[in-house]
Amino acid sequence: MHTNKSDISTEQDVELMVNSFYTKVNQDPLLSYVFNDFADVDWQSHLPKMYKFWSTLIFGEQSYKGNPFAAHVPLPVDQTHFERWINLFEENMDELFVGEVAEHTKLRAKSIAYVFSTKLAQIKSHTL
Numbered sequence: 033m034h035t036n037k038s039d040i041s042t043e044q045d046v047e048l049m050v051n052s053f054y055t056k057v058n059q060d061p062l063l064s065y066v067f068n069d070f071a072d073v074d075w076q077s078h079l080p081k082m083y084k085f086w087s088t089l090i091f092g093e094q095s096y097k098g099n100p101f102a103a104h105v106p107l108p109v110d111q112t113h114f115e116r117w118i119n120l121f122e123e124n125m126d127e128l129f130v131g132e133v134a135e136h137t138k139l140r141a142k143s144i145a146y147v148f149s150t151k152l153a154q155i156k157s158h159t160l
Contacts, residue, residue: 037128037129037130038129038130038131039129039130039131039132039133039134040090040129040131040133040134040137041133043083043087045129046083046086046087046090046091047083048128049086049124049125049128049129049137050079050082050083050086051079052124052127052128053120053121053124054075054079054082056120056123056124057117057120060116060120062112062113062116063113063116063117063120066107066108066109066113070107070108071107081096081098084096084097085098085100086137089137089140090133090136090137100144101147101148101151109149109152110149110152110153111149111153114145114146114148114149115145117145118141118142118145121138121141121145122138122141125137125138125141
């Protein structure tokens with residue numbers, strides 16, 4: 033089977049990854065509610081932050097400054113949301129890219145989702 037997919041290697045690849053992923057998020061009823069109805073995300077400012085976040089993780093450029101976990105604390109999310117998020121993320125990556133960097137990026141995303149969901153569950157269990 034021949035594929036035209038390549039590995040993530042440029043900032044443009046990161047932007048494609050982020051844009052296509054958040055298109056999927058916005059089409060997903062479970063996640064779209066959190067981002068658009070509850071958090072009322074300003075996509076024009078959010079997407080550039082995500083470009084920097086993922087560029088920092090993928091290329092080590094240190095262009096992202098912020099605390100992504102803190103932004104998630106007030107959100108009405110649980111394990112189901114993180115599972116959906118990682119499923120969409122991996123689906124998106126597999127549709128667009130193939131290679132070592134893409135696989136490493138999927139592992140990083142899984143790790144982030146696990147840490148965030150675990151920490152949020154701990155926080156929420158102490159506030160009940």
